[in-house]
Amino acid sequence: MKTAVVTFPGSNCDRDMWVALRDVSGKEPVKVWHGDADLPGGLDFIALPGGFSYGDYLRSGAMAANSPIMRSVAAAAERGVPVLGVCNGFQVLTEAQLLPGALMRNAAQTFICRTVPLVVENDTSLFASAYTKGETIRIPVAHHDGNYFADDETLDRLEGEGRVAFRYAENCNGSRRDIAGVLNGKGNVLGMMPHPERAIEPAHGGSDGRRLFESVIGSLVGA
Numbered sequence: 001m002k003t004a005v006v007t008f009p010g011s012n013c014d015r016d017m018w019v020a021l022r023d024v025s026g027k028e029p030v031k032v033w034h035g036d037a038d039l040p041g042g043l044d045f046i047a048l049p050g051g052f053s054y055g056d057y058l059r060s061g062a063m064a065a066n067s068p069i070m071r072s073v074a075a076a077a078e079r080g081v082p083v084l085g086v087c088n089g090f091q092v093l094t095e096a097q098l099l100p101g102a103l104m105r106n107a108a109q110t111f112i113c114r115t116v117p118l119v120v121e122n123d124t125s126l127f128a129s130a131y132t133k134g135e136t137i138r139i140p141v142a143h144h145d146g147n148y149f150a151d152d153e154t155l156d157r158l159e160g161e162g163r164v165a166f167r168y169a170e171n172c173n174g175s176r177r178d179i180a181g182v183l184n185g186k187g188n189v190l191g192m193m194p195h196p197e198r199a200i201e202p203a204h205g206g207s208d209g210r211r212l213f214e215s216v217i218g219s220l221v222g223a
């Protein structure tokens with residue numbers, strides 16, 4: 001099994017993601033730099049971490065979405081390789097149009113940094129098989145641009161196709177229909193604002209994020 005974490009200039013959660021993947025998979029992820037033209041061969045999983053890529057210049061994730069490496073990430077996603085984008089990684093995935101919608105400034109115009117309750121909406125995706133639909137989990141958020149927006153037609157389609165992965169039990173940022181994470185049509189790309197890699201062991205204050213990594217790593221066993 002071969003996993004990778006992509007680092008952009010301004011990423012600040014790449015090490016946490018790397019440690020979470022290493023601890024759950026037992027194998028060290030490959031570190032990939034945004035300027036690399038190609039991903040290493042044979043990757044089974046790609047993570048886009050949180051942070052402030054390019055200082056959130058223009059819009060959060062807008063510059064990173066045009067990094068050289070994102071062409072390879074899009075091609076890998078198209079081939080069915082699982083891709084997880086957390087927080088800034090989610091912003092990059094929407095800006096790269098690998099996921100629908102946009103992450104706008106939080107409704108209260110403030111940076112939010114706290115642990116929030118989330119409802120698991122989909123427990124059949126490869127990212128969430130270790131959760132139970134309807135279960136409430138607690139995962140930290142830390143962002144100023146987490147206000148998920150998509151038009152009604154898109155939201156209806158996402159809900160109808162079971163592509164809302166997580167919802168906020170308490171809407172902390174104004175996201176439409178309380179959406180905290182969404183899947184692409186094939187179900188192999190997940191973007192979410194909360195940080196599962198910050199809830200891996202009790203010392204983090206909770207370990208509800210660990211099951212997300214157990215789900216996806218478990219789906220790769222044998223890979």
Ligand SMILES: NC(=O)CC[C@H](N)C(=O)O
Pocket residue numbers: 013049050051052053056060086087088089142143144145146
């Ligand atoms: N923790 C993060 O990834 C922050 C994401 C983003 N730059 C924001 O503040 O909205």
